[in-house]
Amino acid sequence: MRKALLSFAILFFILSCVQEKPAHITSIIEELNNSESKNVLVAAHRGDWHHAPENSLQGIKNCIAMGVDIVEVDVRKTKDNQLVLMHDASIDRTTNGKGKVSDYSLQQLQEFYLKNNQGGADAALTQYKIPTLEEALLTAKGKVMLNLDKAYGLMNEIWPILQKTGTTDHIILKGGKDASQVIADLSFANKPIFYMPILSSSQENVATKIREHLEAYDPVGFEFILRKNDLVMAESDFIKTNGARVWVNTLWASLCTGHTDAKALENPDENWGWVIQKGANIIQTDYPEKLVQYLEKNGWRNF
Known part of the structure; x- marks a missing residue:
């Protein structure tokens, strides 16, 4: 019995260490801050759009699996002031919908599906929906950084989401x-x-x-x-x-x-x-x- 309890204690300790082990994000941030490092960081433009829709959660997940350090995504605001991932001002190219992101509420946008790869008239429709910024941050959390494009003027609205998700150190902003x-x-x-x-x-x-x-x-x-x-x-x-x-x-x-x-x-x-x-x-x-x-x-x- 004592041996069984000891084995269980060791297993519990190992599992605890695995759960508490610093995620890959720690290494990425350390490298990002080490400007004279010989290591070159990789940023994926709009995610892995060769195998998933651009600006999709699956595209971010694919990049994580590849060992990418930074995923560049684009941020737009909906009619009801929700932040979503979308490169264009309109949803025409990348979804089966039509019109501007800003003309739809988040709930309305969820009726549409993303087209594969970079979209376009001939692109296949996928099962994936337009993700919110919060969903993207939670997908990236602990694993990869996000470069938020088209987001410079939205930081006052983005900041509370970063705080909520615990990802204030997960993003890069440029301008x-x-x-x-x-x-x-x-x-x-x-x-x-x-x-x-x-x-x-x-x-x-x-x-x-x-x-x-x-x-x-x-x-x-x-x-x-x-x-x-x-x-x-x-x-x-x-x-x-x-x-x-x-x-x-x-x-x-x-x-x-x-x-x-x-x-x-x-x-x-x-x-x-x-x-x-x-x-x-x-x-x-x-x-x-x-x-x-x-x-x-x-x-x-x-x-």
Whole structure:
């Protein structure tokens, strides 16, 4: 009997440790804050839309299974002021409904179904519904970060949902505002969120703007849009030594001077490898699983 009780106690202890073991989110946040780490973080554009609808809960779950670090999703507000995931202002492309998100209540939106992949006229209808932001946060909780796009002006409404779900440290917000405006808009003293300014290689005085953001608050990174040139990438080492990461999108040509996902599928070294050599240590991609595999194979991902 004593041996049985001891075995049960050991099993209970093991199960307790498993339940209390820090989730993958802990490692992701530690890496995000380690700006000079050799590890490159992977952000999935609108989730895993190759195998599920974009901006869907299943797309987030697929990304978690792949080992993705950040899932980019888009936030819209309904007629009754509920926050849902939807890229477009309308539901035409991605659901079997028609009209603007803002013309429907949440209950009305739940009558529609998401189309597979990126939607469109020929896309198959799925069993999945339009998710709320709260559902997305609960799906991501403890497992993956969410980059909330189209959300800059909604933070006063998003913040209570983050508090409710215990995910205030699970999101990344980005925007193109000047440093002083970011401070005024987001009240960092009361809302300690991860924030990244977005800067373009075609902007004038971009080096000055980088320094203004670094001096005004504590950005977790900078997103660089590489339109006509990659000159802004010369600031990468300075940014990293000052505690921020460098995010580059390889989604389409105008974001990365042509070093796109499509080209990376054929020649990853000259495309994903190129942006890494230039200084990127976060890459947003439409092919997250392949990027994770490429990084692991080349020693740019080990955590």
